[in-house]
Every structure is written in structure tokens, then in C-alpha cells.
Amino acid sequence: MDSSTRIEQALNAALARVETPAAPSKLASAMRYSVFPRGARVRPRLCLAAAAACGDDQPALTDAAAASIELLHCASLIHDDLPCFDDAPLRRGKPSVHVAYGERIAVLAGDALIVLAFEQLSYVACSPERLPHVMRIVGQSVGMPSGIAAGQAWECEPFCDLVEYHEQKTGALFSAATMLGAAAAGHDPEPWKVVGAKLGLAYQVADDLRDAASDEEELGKPIGRDAALGRPSAVRDLGIDGAMHRLETLVKEAIAGIPPCQGAGDLRALIMSEAKRLVPKRLAAAAA
Amino acid sequence: MDSSTRIEQALNAALARVETPAAPSKLASAMRYSVFPRGARVRPRLCLAAAAACGDDQPALTDAAAASIELLHCASLIHDDLPCFDDAPLRRGKPSVHVAYGERIAVLAGDALIVLAFEQLSYVACSPERLPHVMRIVGQSVGMPSGIAAGQAWECEPFCDLVEYHEQKTGALFSAATMLGAAAAGHDPEPWKVVGAKLGLAYQVADDLRDAASDEEELGKPIGRDAALGRPSAVRDLGIDGAMHRLETLVKEAIAGIPPCQGAGDLRALIMSEAKRLVPKRLAAAAA
Incomplete structure (x- = not known):
């Protein structure tokens, strides 16, 4: 099964747990709305690549x-x-x-996704000694x-501190992605931290570049928000x-x-293709 | 060590994990502010009593x-x-x-307390097969x-549905309290669910009564909110x-x-004393 299929199935299985007939339907709907249709799934794909x-x-x-970090990513976007x-x-x-469901449901959807991210780990049939390591990495991130x-x-x-800010706000979940992949496969996660950390910082710089140099259609959300809000930004x-x-x-x-x-080559290829995809088209064309 | 000391120590140990010199100080301070000074700690005491x-x-x-459910209770109060x-x-x-820290910090403090409630479970040295059961009960609640x-x-x-509403909003964490006490002690949690569930419903009825029939000083928060907000209430x-x-x-x-x-007698005594404490003074005096 390819990575995308595995990730979408895992996310679907997690959300199916909350979509019972007795559940309050707006909140259940808002949770699915925030997770599907799929975003780039950068973090869970990185997790699977590190595990492989x-x-x-x-x-x-x-x-x-992998589902856990994507659910947490979606939760953070809702609250952000x-x-x-x-x-x-x-x-x-x-x-x-x-905007779609109201502010109260948005707060609750974020909360419920954080809970689900942890709770769904408890249903996995796995070596019991690996679970605390995985939980800890998720929690810390x-x-x-x-x-x-x-x-x-x-x-x-x-x-x-701009470096600390980016490391925590974005880098932490990327570090977690590579560390979780290693920990889920029973390997020491620590050496994998730097790979995710560097990619997280790269992703944030790319995000700042897209905010400053994309158009709204390419980005799928309003541009120029960092400057308008006076937020820390690498471009600034x-x-x-x-x-x-x-x-x-x-x-x-x-x-x-x-x-x-064994899988270093595949991982390198994934990272290179991600990096290329993240640069705004206008800048990529100018650089070429 | 008595129950109160154990609970306060466990909560302090959990919060100490987030209070590092590098942590953003407002958020760390808001998390402690919401957990201390101690509230009644009804849920964690019930957890310890069931475990005993x-x-x-x-x-x-x-x-x-016990710390996990109290942290989650505090998180829910902040967002509520x-x-x-x-x-x-x-x-x-x-x-x-x-009001004390601003709305952004309040959203984040709730989020971070939910995460901490799960994460701190991963640091406990315990039989590894008990952890998934505990996580699951916490998550479901x-x-x-x-x-x-x-x-x-x-x-x-x-x-x-008023019954469903109260069961979930308040009863779920009470059911979790008794179930967690049993699960942490390696017992089947299911038979303990009804004890917590009934107490949760009782607690919500008592809360509605206090909202309707206490004065603000006794309650420590504004009274008459349910009626003012048109919220579901047993008194209504x-x-x-x-x-x-x-x-x-x-x-x-x-x-x-x-x-x-073995501890049924102590538990019965705790429940009786809790029930007495929760009735508004004016009504207790009238009933006597």
C-alpha cells in the first residue's frame, strides 16, 4: 500500500471513531471538514518515510x-x-x-482533535513498550x-526569538514526524530529530516566502498576512x-x-521533491 | 500520604514539566493559574478512592x-x-x-493542558499493558x-437531550474518575462506570442548584448564568x-x-460528604 493510501486510511479510521449516530453532528462534521480533503500531508509522509x-x-x-501528527497539525490550524x-x-x-461552523465549534473541534490524536494511539495492537515513547514524542511536539x-x-x-519561535511552532511537529517514524519502528528517535527540525525550519521559510511572493490562488488562502499582522517572518x-x-x-x-x-535514498528523494514544491512558482521560475 | 497531598504533588510534578526557563512565561503562568490554588479536586479524589x-x-x-482528569477538567473550564x-x-x-491573560493565551492554555494530561501519563513507570487502558478511558471521557x-x-x-448533555459534559469525567482508579489498580474498569456516571449527574444537578440558589460569594463565580444564557438546567x-x-x-x-x-466503606463516606458539601447552604438549611 502506498504512503498516501495508508495515511488517508489511518485518518479515516480515527475520524470514524467520533462519527457515531449519537455524536453531536456539527462537531463531528467540523472535525472531518478540517482534516479532509487532504492537504499536502507533509508531516505524516515524512513519518512514514522515516519509518520505512x-x-x-x-x-x-x-x-x-502519522495520523496523530496530522490530526494535531489540523487542530493547530483551526485554533490558529x-x-x-x-x-x-x-x-x-x-x-x-x-467561518463555516462558528467559533464555539472551532474551539471544540481543535480540542477534540488533540484528544483523538492521543486516544487513537491507545487502540493500536503494538509492542506495549513502544507506546510511551510515541506518546512522549507526540506530547513534546x-x-x-x-x-x-x-x-x-x-x-x-x-x-x-525568531529561531525558537519557528522551531516550536513549525519545527517541533517536523522533528516529531521523523522521530515518530523511527520510534514506531523500534529505533532510537534522537538521531532523527535534526532531520525533521531542519525541514521544519525550511518549511516555515518557504511558508513566509509564499505569503510574500505567491498569489492567493496558488496559496489557497489570503497572502501578505505576515506583513499585515506584523508577525515574525524570514522575509521580513x-x-x-x-x-x-x-x-x-x-x-x-x-x-x-x-x-x-536502508531507506536513505528514498527519503532524500522525498525531501528534494517537497522542497521544490514549496517554493512559490514566480521565485522558482526566476531562480531557474 | 493522604489523597490531597498525592493529588497536589502529581499536579505540581506535571506543571513543573512545562515551567522550564526557556518556556514562554505567560502561557506557563496561565496554566498554573488555572490549576492552582486547588479547587475541590472532586474527580481526582474519586479516582484515588476507587483505586484504594x-x-x-x-x-x-x-x-x-488522577492528575490527568484534573488537568482536563481545568482545560475544559478555561475554554468553557x-x-x-x-x-x-x-x-x-x-x-x-x-480575563487575566487574554483570549489567545486562554485558548493555548486549554490546548496545552489537554496535551499535558496525556503526555504526563507516558512518564509513569508502570506495567506497560495498563497504559493503553488508562489512555483510552481518559480519551473517551x-x-x-x-x-x-x-x-x-x-x-x-x-x-x-438533557440527560445526554449532562452525561457527556460532566458525567463523562466522573465515570472516568472511578474507571481510571480501577484500571490503574489493574481491575476491570467497566463495573465502576455507573458509580462515576451517577455522581457526575448528581454533581451537575448540584451545580444547577447552586447557580440558581447560592449567592455569588458562596459560589465564587456569578450566579444565575444558566437562566441568563438559556442553557439546559435541571432547575429549569x-x-x-x-x-x-x-x-x-x-x-x-x-x-x-x-x-x-475492600474500600467500599471509605468510598461511601467520601460520596456522602461530597453530596452534603455541594448543596447550596440556603437549601441545606431549609431541608434540615
Whole structure:
């Protein structure tokens, strides 16, 4: 089964748990709305790729771990789009959850997706000693003091280290992706941290570039939000050319960090194709 | 060590994990603010009492499970108090989290507490086969389709079954308390569900009574909110006397449901003293 099929099946299985006839239908619908149709699924694909590189001997755990980080990613987008944060009307080319379902359902959908991300791990038939490792990596990547919630919270502090902010808000879930792939396959996750971390930083720089240099149709959401909101941004700090150079460096560092393993070649290919896909078309054309 | 000490220590240990020098300080502070000073800790005490009745042979897991439900309870209060829900200015006699720290930090504090509730379970040294059971009970009690988030979501539906609403919004965490105590001690949690469920319903009826018949000083938060917001309420449906009678019946049913076990007497005593404490002073005096 290919990676995309595995990921969509795992996400569907997780959401099916909440879609019972007795469930409040708006909340169930909002949860599915935020997870489907599929986004790029960058993080779960990275998780599966890292697991494959490590032998992937318990694929059900790998799939659940991959679903977990995608569910948490979707939860963070819902809360990030709320009026009190970015007040974003669009996400993935359609109305954001609070616009489509109201603010209360948006808060609850984020909450319920966080819970589901952990709960669905408990249903996997796997070596019991691997579960605490997987839970811990998931928790650290999304909570305090160094996960997504921490990264978001830096937006509320008077002083904010741009590197720390990006590492937590975006990098943490990328580090978790590669670490989870390794941990689900019974390997030591620590050496895999740097691969995800560098890719997370690269992804954020690419996101800043797309916010500054894409058009709305290409991006699927409003552009120029970082500048309008005065948010930390690599483009603000380094300019477009500087940010492009930083993106290239980070991708090279990620590839250099891949531990020696059987699937290193495939992983390298995935990373290269992702990096190419993330650069705004206008800049990619200009660079070519 | 007495129950209160165990609970406060477990909560302190969980929060200490997020209070590192590198953590964003407002979010870390808001998380502690919402958990301390101690509320009644009804749910974790019930968890410890059920575990004691079952032998409590792995107290570190019991303590972590108890901390988990209290952290989730605090998270639900923060989000429940948000402007888009109850817009409650006070909680436990002090400004609610969004009033004290702003709405963004309040959303994040709830999120981070949910994550912490699961993550801290992964650090416990316990029989590895017990952890998935504990995680599952926690997840089911707080997520979809039948936990707190589901209960809250019924407030956004055009039709709402009052029994289902209370079972999910309040009862789910009480059922989890007794089930977790049993599961942490290696016992079958299922027979313990009814005890917590009945107590949860009793607690919600008591809450409705206090909202209708306490004064603000006794309650530590504004009174009359249910009527003002048109929310489902036992007092609205049954009147004060009817609600008092329902409370008594539920407490009797909870006590009758306690499975045969060594600590049944202590548990019965705890339930009786809780029930007495929850009735508004004015009504208790009138009934005496």
C-alpha cells in the first residue's frame, strides 16, 4: 500500500471513531471538514518515510503515529485561524472552520482533535513498550514548553526569538514526524530529530516566502498576512533573496543529517521533491 | 500520604514539566493559574478512592491518572469560560483565564493542558499493558463522540437531550474518575462506570442548584448564568424541589452501584460528604 493510501486510511479510521449516530453532528462534521480533503500531508509522509528507512516492522503503529501528527497539525490550524489569533477567513482554499461552523465549534473541534490524536494511539495492537515513547514524542511536539502551543504563545510575549519561535511552532511537529517514524519502528528517535527540525525550519521559510511572493490562488488562502499582522517572518528579516538562500541551506542540512539506513535514498528523494514544491512558482521560475 | 497531598504533588510534578526557563512565561503562568490554588479536586479524589478500593498496587499510575482528569477538567473550564461560550469573568473566585491573560493565551492554555494530561501519563513507570487502558478511558471521557467536547457541542445543536448533555459534559469525567482508579489498580474498569456516571449527574444537578440558589460569594463565580444564557438546567426543567429530589436519588444510586471491594466503606463516606458539601447552604438549611 502506498504512503498516501495508508495515511488517508489511518485518518479515516480515527475520524470514524467520533462519527457515531449519537455524536453531536456539527462537531463531528467540523472535525472531518478540517482534516479532509487532504492537504499536502507533509508531516505524516515524512513519518512514514522515516519509518520505512528504519524497517517499519510495526506499520499499524507507524500509521497511527502519522495520523496523530496530522490530526494535531489540523487542530493547530483551526485554533490558529480563530478571530483572536490570525482571524483567517480561508484555509486550504475554503472557509476556515470558525467561518463555516462558528467559533464555539472551532474551539471544540481543535480540542477534540488533540484528544483523538492521543486516544487513537491507545487502540493500536503494538509492542506495549513502544507506546510511551510515541506518546512522549507526540506530547513534546505539540504542548509546552517546546511544542506548537509554546510556539504560538511566543506571539503573546513582548520579546520573541525568531529561531525558537519557528522551531516550536513549525519545527517541533517536523522533528516529531521523523522521530515518530523511527520510534514506531523500534529505533532510537534522537538521531532523527535534526532531520525533521531542519525541514521544519525550511518549511516555515518557504511558508513566509509564499505569503510574500505567491498569489492567493496558488496559496489557497489570503497572502501578505505576515506583513499585515506584523508577525515574525524570514522575509521580513532576510529579504526574499536571503530567505531563498536560507531555504536551500536548511534542505541541504536536513539531507546531510539522515542517519545511515536502508531507506536513505528514498527519503532524500522525498525531501528534494517537497522542497521544490514549496517554493512559490514566480521565485522558482526566476531562480531557474 | 493522604489523597490531597498525592493529588497536589502529581499536579505540581506535571506543571513543573512545562515551567522550564526557556518556556514562554505567560502561557506557563496561565496554566498554573488555572490549576492552582486547588479547587475541590472532586474527580481526582474519586479516582484515588476507587483505586484504594481496588488495592492501589501501582500508586504512581493512579496519581498520574488522577492528575490527568484534573488537568482536563481545568482545560475544559478555561475554554468553557471563553467569550464565545459562557463569557464568564470569574472562576473559583478570581478572574477567569482569558480575563487575566487574554483570549489567545486562554485558548493555548486549554490546548496545552489537554496535551499535558496525556503526555504526563507516558512518564509513569508502570506495567506497560495498563497504559493503553488508562489512555483510552481518559480519551473517551474528554473527546468525541461522548466526552466533554461532545457535551459542550450539544450547546451548538438545535435539539439537545438533557440527560445526554449532562452525561457527556460532566458525567463523562466522573465515570472516568472511578474507571481510571480501577484500571490503574489493574481491575476491570467497566463495573465502576455507573458509580462515576451517577455522581457526575448528581454533581451537575448540584451545580444547577447552586447557580440558581447560592449567592455569588458562596459560589465564587456569578450566579444565575444558566437562566441568563438559556442553557439546559435541571432547575429549569424540574424546579428547585424536583432538582433536590433528583440529587438525592442519584447519590443513592451511585452508592448502590459500588462493586463489592475492600474500600467500599471509605468510598461511601467520601460520596456522602461530597453530596452534603455541594448543596447550596440556603437549601441545606431549609431541608434540615
